[in-house]
Amino acid sequence: MKGEITIYTDGAASGNPGPGGYGVVLLAGPYRKELSEGFRKTTNNRMELLAVIIGLAALKREGSDVTIYSDSRYVVDAVEKGWVFTWEQSGFKNKKNPDLWQRFLVFYRKHRVKFEWIPGHSSIPENERCDRLAVAASRSYPLLVDTYYEEMETYNSLPRP
Numbered sequence: 001m002k003g004e005i006t007i008y009t010d011g012a013a014s015g016n017p018g019p020g021g022y023g024v025v026l027l028a029g030p031y032r033k034e035l036s037e038g039f040r041k042t043t044n045n046r047m048e049l050l051a052v053i054i055g056l057a058a059l060k061r062e063g064s065d066v067t068i069y070s071d072s073r074y075v076v077d078a079v080e081k082g083w084v085f086t087w088e089q090s091g092f093k094n095k096k097n098p099d100l101w102q103r104f105l106v107f108y109r110k111h112r113v114k115f116e117w118i119p120g121h122s123s124i125p126e127n128e129r130c131d132r133l134a135v136a137a138s139r140s141y142p143l144l145v146d147t148y149y150e151e152m153e154t155y156n157s158l159p160r161p
Helices: 044-057 073-080 083-089 098-108 125-138 147-157
Strands: 005-013 018-028 031-042 065-070 112-117
Touching: 005 044, 005 125, 018 044, 018 125, 031 044, 031 125, 031 147, 044 065, 044 073, 044 098, 044 125, 073 083, 073 112, 083 098
Parallel strands: 005 065, 065 112
Antiparallel strands: 005 018, 018 031
16 A cells, blocks of 8 residues: 555663663655664663654654554554553553553554564564664663653652551
């Protein structure tokens, strides 16, 4: 179909939590774009989800037909099985990464998006490229601060009455 966009995504964290990064490969006709960034302390699931958000946010035209390939069951199942929409109705109560899921939904709703789960490290060239981008980003310096994650980690470690 003309105008279709393909996005491959991957996230990585060394330690969980630990330094992490995401990698994205966008393909649209003859065009290709690669994106990656690293964070000093985060989780693998946050990076998997952030990769999808960054990929969708990079699209210039709303209403695109988008297929996202991800090796993250966390992300793919949450969307394809409809869990994230139930989580949204409950205000993401007791769910991890509400900040990212809320951002995801904003960009998701601007397009016609379908997800395809692919096994990680299975010699799919674009997925392997995303993995290399994510790992390299997690080892780059300076690493960005995943502010929400670090603030919540601090908050959750406070003594409770």
